[in-house]
Amino acid sequence: MNTKWNQLEQQMSAHGIDTLLITDPKHVYYLTGFLSNPHERFLGAVMVRGEEPFLVVPALDEEAARASSQVQRIFTHSDTDNPYRILKEALKGSPGVIGLEKNHLSVARYETLEAELGFKEARNIGDWLQNMRMIKTEEEVHKMKHAVKLIEKVLQQGLSRVQVGVTENELVAEIEYQIRKLGADGPSFDSMVLSGEKTALPHGVPGSRKIQAGDLLMFDIGVYAAGYASDITRTFAVHQLSDELTAIYNAVLAANEAAIAAIKPGVSFGQIDRAARNVIAEAGYGEYFLHRLGHGLGIDVHEYPSVHGANEDLLQAGNVFTVEPGIYVPGKGGVRIEDDVLVTEQGVSILTTFPKTLSIIG
Template sequence: MNERIHKLYSLIEDESLDVLFITLPKLVYYFTGFYSDPHERFMALICVKGEEPLLMVPVLDYEKAVRSTNLSRVISHQDAENPYEVLKRHLNTGISRMGIQAEHLNVKRYLALKEATGAEEVIQLDDRIADFRVIKSEQEITAIRRAIQCIEEAVSDTVKLVKPGVTEVELVAELEYRMKRLGAEGPSFDTMVLTGEKTGLPHGMPGTDVVREGEFLLIDAGVFVEGYASDLTRTFAVGELSQRHKEIYETVLQANRSMIEAVRPGVSFGSLDHAARSVIDNKGYGEYFITRAGHGFGLEIHEYPSIHGGNQDLLREGMVFTAEPGIYIPGLGGVRIEDNVRVTKDGVEVLTSYPKELTVIGV
């Protein structure tokens, strides 16, 4: 944690800041070891040039914060207090340049911070701070492995319950129950179980649709373990599928493998998208690959990078992201096969181990 906070103070020097605010709860955790969802209440890690960092939390989180972090300065505010007035009492005058996470702050909080600090200039530091987190440490990788193991076991147990007539939401409930039983803090995003034509919706909403033979069943789920996420998608066959269904599946499987084989330090993220997309294009399904090929993850389910054809940033050892090409055909259904991968010194490590070959379930 001390090394991470040191990076924030180096950023203060680089950007000639007087104060820097970290307000995203997951990033407060990243830099301090303390996590809480404050809901509508104000919470921030505050780094003032030349001073020790200050963690400000709602009073109901104060004792937990003191126990969770080794920071020497932790303050709190009561629900009846204006947190920005409390903050103002702990800041020196003469603040001119303030650094913020613009993607997290709403306009009301931005204006309140600006008034409390008296800052004349506000610098957005989202990209600089995101770059701190893009290379995962071994400790972070260990947590990600545990999150992956948890979701793979939960999915493996849940698919045994699939049979014609069971609904999507029933399978969601079974899957999320198993996540918690296996040690997850909770889902890392809204659990997705889709059947039939709805598998052709990249972000479909589970409902009361029932599983039927001769159709796809898509499960896209992940968990948080020790604060870190996993993200797994597998598409299953419920009974015997048509030849076209099988062709779509094999095309996506080839695209997934082609993308992973292209991973190594120094290549562009755009080239990974191309590796997957060219397979799908060559099979005549290019118009149905309507999503990006993957995304980074870690403390958040969606982090840098976004893997699409226009991203010419280069892969670096220690990056972690998803490989998830898909085909989505309205009126028929779709396939997505998603793995979690890590860039190694010489190439790639596939962190997920759940089988990818087409698996028949429910019969």
């Protein structure tokens, strides 16, 4: 078994759990190396305490599972099979106390598992996986650096299409074309390109608005590559920018840099949020910083931790998260600058490298 399974077995022993059933496809990938989308079909990674783990996969995914999974025992089910009975047969007896990801299972699937397996008790193990995922391995960091490299190439290509008169949707189409062309698996969320006064909407929806001289232009984009996400935001000026919008940009940049400067093991997530928020407040825009500083990043584009002022959990080497302060002034515009960062034993490594100084484009 790999180190991750060993950690889970230790938790099973400590909490009196006999059988572990992992059904979230991303966690199956995290633990086995097999990445898939089973759609409505059953997928599970299973471990009985003291035994080697095994996989239950749809028959149409068997070849892919055997090619990529680090777990060697694989059971399959066709569309006419009852996968829960195949799972029960693979278990060779009662599962006893079972550990499940309750936040992933639907009520219907939980009730079916309960009826078919007859487990003694079900306990939630979602927190175990959340805590494991907080600390990235060297392999995971390598994959994330690759995802960052790809999205920065995509952004550079997208910028080459910016000119007055181009619409936000046209730029989104170019971004998503380049995502595939450059080799990513796909976007890690809906690509966002906003211009002018629409940049004041933190989660605005791109549309038919045409880019104009004097606009702020915001790209918030990311990709999945080898199962791991990147997420970057950069804001640009089209042709020129007013003094007020330039001051807003500079305040956000200073907040971004202050937060990154505060990152090191032992500091709380709340402290780095406050480091950025204080800079923006001192510039007179405190009420316009509308969201948390950032979020965890990994096999999900948004995962634990949530980087906000009330989170007093301490940073640890191996944490990867975003730093994305912003100022959003209704009717005028907004600026967000987002980096992906890795906490190291010495402090911080900034995974994103795309320039952050104010750039005039178009």
